[in-house]
Amino acid sequence: MQTMFNLPSKLSASITFAIFLFSSLCLSGQETPTNLQAIEKRLAALEQENAKLKERIGKLEKSSAQALAQQPSGIIPQDENDKKAFFDKFRREFKSSQDQARGPWTNPSSWTKMRKRMSEYSVRETLGRPTRMRPSVKPHVEVVYLYTGDLNSDGVDEEGYVELKDKRVVSFKSPHSAKN
Secondary structure (H helix, E strand, O other), rough: OOOOOHHHHHHHHHHHHHHHHHHHHHHHHHHHOOHHHHHHHHHHHHHHHHHHHHHHHHHHHHHHHHHHHHHHHHHOOOHHHHHHHHHHHHOOOOOOOOOOOOOOOHOHHHHHHHHHOHHHHHHHHHHHOOOOOEEOOOOOOOOOEEEEEOOOOOOOOOOEEEEEEEEEEEEEEEEOOOOO
């Protein structure tokens, strides 16, 4: 496959070869007008081929730039309602992917490792940092770790929690469990 970078080197090699051939003929004393004309014809043909290839490369580069400029408009719908729905779905999926990257709490298998009487350190090690922490109003709970985020791209935040007293788990609910 020829590229733009190979063309000048091939042309210069051909010209160098033609000059070498011409000079060897001159030095040997066998200079004939037909050999000189053949070299000139070959040189002219190479120059024409080089000009055609440069033109072709220019057209290909221009068409690829135009194709790249037209791609986004082909993805985004033209109708206003469809466009709004497209961007709403895109926004939800983007937020969901950000929420899923927040830590191990987004994975259901992390919540299966949770047990009552687990230490606060083990909870952080298993689920990662909570999205929010708040003190509890319940007398048997001191702190509540909240894990909130849109995990399934439906536009509704799923919420899990871990309730702690004396730095031990009292109760917990996974954001992946069925809604009540």
